[in-house]
Amino acid sequence: MINYINCSIVRFEDVYNAFQMGFSDYFLKMEMPIETFQAKFFGPEGNQLDKSYIAYDDVNPVGLILGGIRNYENIRTLRCGTLCVHPDYRDQGIAKELYKYHKQIALENNCKQMFLEVMVVNNKAINFYKKLGYEIIYNLNYYRYHQGNSIDFKLDSSIKVQEITFEDVKALSVYLADIHINWQNSLDYIELLDNLTYYGVYDGTKLVGALCISLQGNIYIVWTKPSYRHKHIAASMIATATRKLNLSELSISLTNNASLINFLLKHNFKKQELAQYEMYLPL
Known part of the structure; x- marks a missing residue:
C-alpha cells in the first residue's frame, strides 16, 4: 500500500532519496549531494517542505512532488518544483495521487493559479499535465x-x-x-x-x-x-x-x-x- 505524507514531517534524507531515485533514469543528469539539493531546491527555487508530498511503499520513498507558493507576477501561485516517481513504481497512479495533494495545497492557500516547467522533449509528462488541465503558455529557451x-x-x-x-x-x-x-x-x-x-x-x-x-x-x-x-x-x-x-x-x-x-x-x-x-x- 502506498502512503502519502507531507514532507514537513518526514526525514529530509527521504525527500532527497525520492528525488534521486525518481530522476535516476532521466535524460539530464540530476545527481547532486544532499547539501546541494537542499540549498538549490529549498532556496531560490522556492519549494517548501510543508507544501510538498512524498509517497512511501512501507518505509521506502518512491515518489515526490515539491511545491512552493509565491506572489508570482502579482498572482498567488503554487509552483510545482518537481514531480518524480521511482522507475519501478511508474504507471501505478502515484504521480496522479501526488498531484491531488499538490492541488489541495493550492486551494487551501487561496492560490489563483498553478504553474510548472517541463522539458519540451518530455511528451509523457506534457500529456500528463494536459490531462490535469494545464496549458502551455510560454516557451522557455x-x-x-x-x-x-x-x-x-x-x-x-x-x-x-x-x-x-x-x-x-x-x-x-x-x-x-x-x-x-x-x-x-x-x-x-x-x-x-x-x-x-x-x-x-x-x-x-x-x-x-x-x-x-x-x-x-x-x-x-x-x-x-x-x-x-x-x-x-x-x-x-x-x-x-x-x-x-x-x-x-x-x-x-x-x-x-x-x-x-x-x-x-x-x-x-x-x-x-x-x-x-x-x-x-x-x-
Whole structure:
C-alpha cells in the first residue's frame, strides 16, 4: 500500500532519496549531494517542505512532488518544483495521487493559479499535465555566448556604467510588472542567490539600464528603459561586466520576448537545444 505524507514531517534524507531515485533514469543528469539539493531546491527555487508530498511503499520513498507558493507576477501561485516517481513504481497512479495533494495545497492557500516547467522533449509528462488541465503558455529557451577566450562586446565610451545594488534593481519592479519573466529570473529568485553583481546606467538620477549577472556569466536581468533602447546601453553594461568579471562565456534563459531575443541574436548568442514549456492551470 502506498502512503502519502507531507514532507514537513518526514526525514529530509527521504525527500532527497525520492528525488534521486525518481530522476535516476532521466535524460539530464540530476545527481547532486544532499547539501546541494537542499540549498538549490529549498532556496531560490522556492519549494517548501510543508507544501510538498512524498509517497512511501512501507518505509521506502518512491515518489515526490515539491511545491512552493509565491506572489508570482502579482498572482498567488503554487509552483510545482518537481514531480518524480521511482522507475519501478511508474504507471501505478502515484504521480496522479501526488498531484491531488499538490492541488489541495493550492486551494487551501487561496492560490489563483498553478504553474510548472517541463522539458519540451518530455511528451509523457506534457500529456500528463494536459490531462490535469494545464496549458502551455510560454516557451522557455536558453542562449549561450562563447567567443574564444574573450568576449568582444563593444563598450560605448560615452555611456557610464556603474555598479549598483539589488535594491536599485528591485525598484524597477514597476517597469517590469507587465513583462513576463521566468521563475528563475524573477526578483524573488535572484534575491536569494549569492555571487551576483549588478550594473546600471543613469540619466541624471534616473536608472535607465540595469544588468544582473553572476560571477559565472549567467545573466538574470538585462533591461533598458524603452525610450533609451538601441543606444548601446545593454551592450555596454554586458561589456563592462565581462571585462570586470573576466568572463569567457555568457548564458541567459528567457521566454517569448522578441526584443530581447533579437538583441541576443544580433550579438551572436546561440540558441541551445535545451528548451522548456511553462504550463499554467488557473484556479
